[in-house]
Amino acid sequence: MCPVPQFQTFKDLSITFKAHPVTDDLVVVKGDAAIKQAVVNLLLTNRGERFFNSEIGSGITNLLFEPLDYGTAALVKAEITRTLEEYEPRIRIESLRVAPNYDDNGFEVSLEFEIVGRDDLPLNVEFFLERSR
Numbered sequence: 001m002c003p004v005p006q007f008q009t010f011k012d013l014s015i016t017f018k019a020h021p022v023t024d025d026l027v028v029v030k031g032d033a034a035i036k037q038a039v040v041n042l043l044l045t046n047r048g049e050r051f052f053n054s055e056i057g058s059g060i061t062n063l064l065f066e067p068l069d070y071g072t073a074a075l076v077k078a079e080i081t082r083t084l085e086e087y088e089p090r091i092r093i094e095s096l097r098v099a100p101n102y103d104d105n106g107f108e109v110s111l112e113f114e115i116v117g118r119d120d121l122p123l124n125v126e127f128f129l130e131r132s133r
Contacts, residue, residue, distance in 0.1 A: 058083035064131045073098045094122045106130030
């Protein structure tokens with residue numbers, strides 16, 4: 001069995017696709033920011049949306065047209081958990097809270113996770129899920 005490295009680095013392209021002002025290459029995000037970006041992108045990607053890998057993604061956008069209540073919030077929470085456990089092996093969920101926001105007609109999501117193989121403090125990602133047409 002291979003030992004787990006003490007420190008891992010992660011790198012990804014920025015979703016802004018802006019050019020770096022000096023090198024003119026695409027901007028790169030590193031470390032914690034790369035993991036956070038990957039988690040949010042994975043959750044907001046619908047199944048069947050990625051070419052050559054149609055199974056990857058989640059079904060939470062389909063749940064946004066269900067009633068805005070705690071029952072639907074529980075379904076969103078279950079779908080987030082399933083998606084991250086299946087497609088993001090780099091993280092382990094510490095806590096996940098999904099709550100309906102009746103004033104803004106959507107769900108507040110607060111996710112706390114730790115990166116597997118690192119002894120860092122848990123990371124927190126918060127975002128708002130709302131219907132879009």
